[in-house]
Amino acid sequence: DIQMTQSPSSLPASLGDRVTITCRASQDIGNYLRWFQQKPGKSPRLMIYGATNLANGVPSRFSGSRSGSDYSLTINSLESEDMAIYYCLQHNEYYTFGAGTKLELK
């Protein structure tokens, strides 16, 4: 089974900061990686697909990147509406979510 190790689990940050969340895959998943945002009481929202592609309607301050088996979600110039939990998902072999990163105001 493919494991996705997501870090950090919690990320205190200030408005205007640049933050990065990372997922490491236990084996090759190519670019079969998506990022989701979830706010309390809401369904997850697709942010990034194909590791680097911005989903429809997602602000351009969000970006995805890959370095080997490490996949990152970066948010430039953090806004209050970005406070949420973020999950990565690999879909190369079945589906595995990362454990989530709670982004909160410092």
Place this chain on the structure above:
Amino acid sequence: EVQLVESGGGLVQPGRSLKLSCVASGFTFNNYWMTWIRQAPGKGLEWVASITNTGGSTYYPDSVKGRFTISRDNAKSTLYLQMNSLRSEDTATYYCTRDLKAYWGQGTLVTVSS
């Protein structure tokens, strides 16, 4: 507008069964794989089951294999999840998704407790 509306959740005793439904609208249902995802209270997301667009193949993680069955009725644009031998650890909000991408339902809560 794409809509996915789950129903069928509720309180059920351990060992009993429950069947969830997800009615889809706003797209051609039989063109898409569908997936159930669950989220235990205060926990992360977990893949539960997937089904191909024709219903010809189904996929499950070990945690539910042999107990849960995903199915679909393309004529009714409806996805199902039959859950048998329920355990306390199956307590969660269950979401249906189209392709595990942009479209998710609002979720239905299943509570397994005596």
